[in-house]
Amino acid sequence: MCRSVSTNEPEGFVMMRLLSVSLAAMVAVVGLADSVRAANYVVAAPSPTETRTKVQHWVAAQGVTDKAILERIGKAWAFDKQSMSGSRVLDMVVGTFSSVDAKTKAFLDSCKLEPGTPLPDAKILKGKSAFYASNMQLFYGRFLAQKQMYDEALDLLVALETKSVVDPAGLLYFKAVCEHQLLKKTEGLATIQTLLEKTAEVPLRYKTTAELMQHDLQSLKKDSLSEISRKMKDVERRLELGRGGQRVQKQEDEIVVALDAIIEKLEQQGGT
DSSP, X not given: OOOOOOOOOOHHHHHHHHHHHHHHHHHHHHHHHHXXXXXXXXXXXXXXHHHHHHHHHHHHHTTOOOHHHHHXXXXXTOOOSOOOOHHHHHHHHHHHHHHHOHHHHHHXXXXXXXXXXXXXXXXXXXXXXXXXXXXXXXXXXXXXXXXXXXXXXXXXXXXXXXXXXXXXXXXXXXXXXXXXXXXXXXXXXXXXXXXXXXXXXXXXXXXXXXXXXXXXXXXXXXXXXXXXXXXXXXXXXXXHTTOXXXXXXXXXXXXXXXXXXXXXXXXXXXXX
16 A cells, blocks of 8 residues: 655745745846836946057057057056946046046146146147047146136037947036026036936935035026025136136126115015
């Protein structure tokens, strides 16, 4: 007589199977969420490997034959798939340009943040390959923003597309800095939104500062004391940079008109 074989699995085994199924489901959900977030990103930097390939093509197009230079460039770009910030990649790209082209090196050597130092001749930014021109323009725009020359920096940065540079997050960040400093509320908020909500791998320092700028612009009201104060500081900045002229005069006139309006309103409220 044969014994009947039970098809019931031990309770512990059943629990293990249920746990495995649950974990698999959780992994699938997390993976789906990551995919959705990735799909929402419209701005993303090329990988360092992609950038290295573009750099190699650019170097080859320059007809470089000096073995020492080629070896130095090769070592600089000899890395695995390690994570690098966009700003570092941009510095590496520009550094490669400088190591190959003497005029580029002279241009970069002239980019000094010390007050009173003259600006380099920016003609070098034109007439080159798109890869060279776009990333050199971003580098110079970043430099001008750091030098508090926001008008000049913004003129360069607004002309760039995020897909044309190796550090799109940096492009959006410094563009937002300029728009914030120049009180361009609508443009600044739009740039910050793209940076915070639609850009991949934004450095924490960029996110934190962008959120502060966003809050500041959102609370900014036209002809308020806060806006007037900001305009006065901007006039001081322009004068320190030697940027006088009609634009500053116009801004000073706007400040006077706005202050007169506030004073008149206060007098009416006080019944005087």
